[in-house]
Amino acid sequence: MSTPRNSSSSTPEDPTLSGLHQFIQDNRPPRDATHEAHAHKLALQVAHNLRFQHGWTEIRLHYHPSRQQATAHSLPRPVISGLPPQRLYMHPDEQIEVLQRQREQGKAGWPEVAPEREWVVPSQLQESWTLRRFGDVFDALSAVPAEKEGGRLHFANAIQLDGDEGLEMMGNRSGSGAGSPFNSTPEREGTVTSNGNGHAPNKWRTGQPKRVLLATLDDDSTVVYYIVHDGIVKPRQN
């Protein structure tokens, strides 16, 4: 990952920098973060990819372990959390349950399922990992990313909204603070929605082992994402 040009001022837009570089310039790490600069920039690059290639929203960057369910003292590298536009992972047993419920209700196909907030752990493809590092990452994170933890990111040309981010591609500027940008009513009461209030957490989220998305950045700037579960979880039927 090439380093951005050294510039004394970070906020004014420099037309010679690419969008990504400008974004990295715009988002400095907080002063209490102990991570190295390259780890921070890696996280930013992955966050940029999530936002603009995959349309994720509510992207936040975390430098400290989760306040709940975390047993580790520190987060070994900055971690991203965000909301994917569609549900990213459904456990195979949950798939069966959803389909059965559909059948009971006499409907065909898949219902609307609300997306769930996911953790993203950035990594470079040339890195060597150990099982201990995976263990440490999982130990520092909660099962579900909390809504208000972590730092917001400054995306250029985006209205700074509290918690929500209006997706420019949808042209939706209405994103009110507390409301969910995804107006699909969850079919099941147990779905975790983006605001998370008033709904019991999804039993498939809390009953199953923790999961993160491992983002692997390659030298050609492509990022590929893999789901890593902290336990033995049977593969999905694809």
Added chain:
Amino acid sequence: MPNVLFSTIRRPPPKSDDMSGSKPSSAVSAPVPIYLVAHRYMLYDIDTVLALRRDHHIIGTLIGTLPQSPQQNVFCGLPLELMPEEARLLVEEGVAYVVDDVQAHKQGFLDRGLSGEERKMYVNALQRQGADAGRVTRIRAAERKERGLAQQRQKQARKDLNKSTIEGADTQTEDGDEIPSNTLADPTCTTETGSVSTETDKTVNEEDDAQGHDSLFTSREDSISAREGSRSATPVSVRSLRHKLTVPDDEIQPITPTTSYPPLPQHPNKDAPPLPTLPLPTVPTSYPLFKFLHSRGYFLAPGLRFGCQYMAYPGDPLRYHSHFLCNGLDWDQDFDLMELVGGGRLGTGVKKGFLIGGEEQEGKPRAFCVEWSGM
């Protein structure tokens, strides 16, 4: 001389069709021996194999093929080979113990396991088996030749008939067809029957061809009858073979015995010194993961097919596809992320998860599953 394998096991027929598992596993006396032969852990008894599969979900790999055509290996039979991890797990659980097979045989056959006269009796029994085998082979060869000759004669008779009706009588025939090769499986017979067939082609007064070649039939009356008339030659010779009691030495076939327990006593000689107990089988560093998955009820098979260490099946492999491709690692062992990516991709491509794991602390295994996210 072809080497003939004879099995002296006489298995009783199964008493019932009940394979549902209500057959008591006390049919196999625990702990069962695992035979260590040249660093491989083998099992030879089908009851043991079934009991291990049913009660301890240890599958192993069948490696037995036909002795004469080992490349026919779509289905293999006994013996069963166990992975070192499987053997160690069984020993640690007290279900089995490892026997150094070579040592046990040496001790059994040489060091007072068998007395001198027992050994002599055994060797004579083997020789008798070899003689029987030789006789049976010869009888079969003679029968094949008889069939071939009969076919030959029929063909010839038809030809003669055609010739006589078409051209007029001419007993002299062209060179007869060769006896079809499929009636002669035994290569030692070809020169034999070649000369015999020419005999049947030519007229009776050309007998001198019959002399001077190696005859399969050693008795005098056989060669005489062969010369006299081809029709009665071979049936007599086969019959005479059956009644022959003495077999020449060069026709006794060597026997490789396939079982140890007719010569060795079923219960070991109490005076024989006990075999030294072997250490636990050495296993690779992935053993903690193996043990962990086994304790969760998975059936584990070698993962060479998918470039991983194990394949984990949620149930018997005959009923389920495997769920995971497993790699066991040390907790602090470095691995390339590319390997994880490769494993995850491969796993997703074949509808399996890629599982990596190890021992976080002594006795605390932990595993992670990787699959492609789809984005």
